[in-house]
Amino acid sequence: MEKTLSTARWFNSTILGIGMASLFSDLSHEMVTALLPSLLASMGVAAGVLGTIEGVADGLSSVAKFYGGWLTDRLARRKPLCVAGYGGMVAATGVMALATTWPIVLLGRGLAWVSRGIRTPARKALLAEAVSPASYGRAFGFERTMDTTGAIVAPLAALSLLAWGWTYGSLLWLAAGLAVLPVLAIIFLVKETPDRECHPRPFLASLRGLPHEFSVFLRGVGLFGAGDFAHSLLILYAVMMLTPSLGAAQATAWSIALYALHNIVYAGISYPAGILADRLDKRKLLAMGYGLGVMMSLLLAFQVHTLPWLALVFILGGACVGIEETLEDSLAAELLPEQTRGIGFGTLAAVNGLGDLVSSLGVGWLWSFYGASVSFGITALLMSAGAFLFWQHRDASPLA
Numbered sequence: 310m311e312k313t314l315s316t317a318r319w320f321n322s323t324i325l326g327i328g329m330a331s332l333f334s335d336l337s338h339e340m341v342t343a344l345l346p347s348l349l350a351s352m353g354v355a356a357g358v359l360g361t362i363e364g365v366a367d368g369l370s371s372v373a374k375f376y377g378g379w380l381t382d383r384l385a386r387r388k389p390l391c392v393a394g395y396g397g398m399v400a401a402t403g404v405m406a407l408a409t410t411w412p413i414v415l416l417g418r419g420l421a422w423v424s425r426g427i428r429t430p431a432r433k434a435l436l437a438e439a440v441s442p443a444s445y446g447r448a449f450g451f452e453r454t455m456d457t458t459g460a461i462v463a464p465l466a467a468l469s470l471l472a473w474g475w476t477y478g479s480l481l482w483l484a485a486g487l488a489v490l491p492v493l494a495i496i497f498l499v500k501e502t503p504d505r506e507c508h509p510r511p512f513l514a515s516l517r518g519l520p521h522e523f524s525v526f527l528r529g530v531g532l533f534g535a536g537d538f539a540h541s542l543l544i545l546y547a548v549m550m551l552t553p554s555l556g557a558a559q560a561t562a563w564s565i566a567l568y569a570l571h572n573i574v575y576a577g578i579s580y581p582a583g584i585l586a587d588r589l590d591k592r593k594l595l596a597m598g599y600g601l602g603v604m605m606s607l608l609l610a611f612q613v614h615t616l617p618w619l620a621l622v623f624i625l626g627g628a629c630v631g632i633e634e635t636l637e638d639s640l641a642a643e644l645l646p647e648q649t650r651g652i653g654f655g656t657l658a659a660v661n662g663l664g665d666l667v668s669s670l671g672v673g674w675l676w677s678f679y680g681a682s683v684s685f686g687i688t689a690l691l692m693s694a695g696a697f698l699f700w701q702h703r704d705a706s707p708l709a
Contacts, residue, residue: 311704326498328455333490335459343464352373363539364669366422373426378655381431384494394428406481430655437642445639450583464569496649533695534664536688550614597694598632606689
């Protein structure tokens with residue numbers, strides 16, 4: 310049964326457990342993300358390959374999220390699906406630690422994102438069911454803050470350990486070890502929803518059962534997502550822009566530091582965005598978050614190359630992601646009834662993943678063949694269209 314008491318205590322063991330899992334999981338995979346551009350550069354590959362790896366991984370994740378969302382609605386217990394998804398990240402990171410060529414990196418990244426996709430809808434459904442609707446923004450904002458705290462520490466730790474002589478391989482094995490901790494957090498802290506009724510409906514019937522208002526919401530998400538490229542490309546952009554003036558080693562160090570700044574902003578804005586989401590028009594707030602992404606892409610299209618301008622790019626990127634993810638999840642939880650919450654979150658994640666596939670592949674290869682101005686100019690146009698759809702859409706009452 311849907312919780313309705315706005316005075317319900319929102320912070321509980323499940324919220325803490327999911328937050329801790331997100332913290333340690335992001336600490337692991339963001340360490341991999343920070344290392345990935347430099348690791349691939351050491352293998353002699355270009356922007357198109359990084360875009361391909363990130364795009365294909367996000368595409369596979371989209372399929373997994375679709376399936377994971379449908380599956381979690383059919384299961385009486387969602388925790389085992391979360392545990393399996395987090396466990397798969399351990400194996401995937403080990404594959405990347407063994408990689409000597411980029412196709413092996415692609416295999417490991419793909420496996421990681423499939424595992425991530427399987428667990429995501431179940432985790433979000435458990436989170437939404439652990440609090441009242443009046444606290445969705447705070448709950449999802451807290452989870453995003455915990456997630457991104459790991460993303461802050463990860464690049465800084467990678468930067469420090471590289472300076473102390475660690476190799477890419479040894480850091481990837483460290484990331485694999487850290488990936489074990491989320492599994493333990495889910496097992497020991499997260500509680501299943503008592504007496505939850507499962508809904509074993511066919512896949513297509515589950516999709517048809519999604520509310521119309523949610524389908525409208527997905528259109529704006531998808532349009533923005535078609536321009537919302539993987540932000541690991543920002544690291545590569547910074548490396549390329551800073552190398553002529555600073556040299557390769559210093560450019561890599563500064564790029565990782567800028568990515569840490571990106572994640573500090575991401576973590577810092579997520580929970581305040583959640584508080585605002587519980588009080589104001591979520592669509593307008595989401596449109597403003599999307600607008601920050603437009604500004605980021607325009608700066609990239611103008612090929613800014615100094616540290617202050619690049620810092621602004623990473624700040625805008627972090628703020629955009631923090632608002633985007635918190636608002637999309639809390640608005641989706643508001644629009645979805647309990648019986649379709651899993652497939653709804655899975656569909657939202659799949660739409661975002663498909664957008665990442667299109668945008669990361671497009672940006673990577675357009676950048677390689679036509680330059681940054683063309684590739685990031687196109688992303689700015691697509692992001693603007695998504696922001697406009699949400700800004701002009703009149704707010705609807707949330708589902709009871």
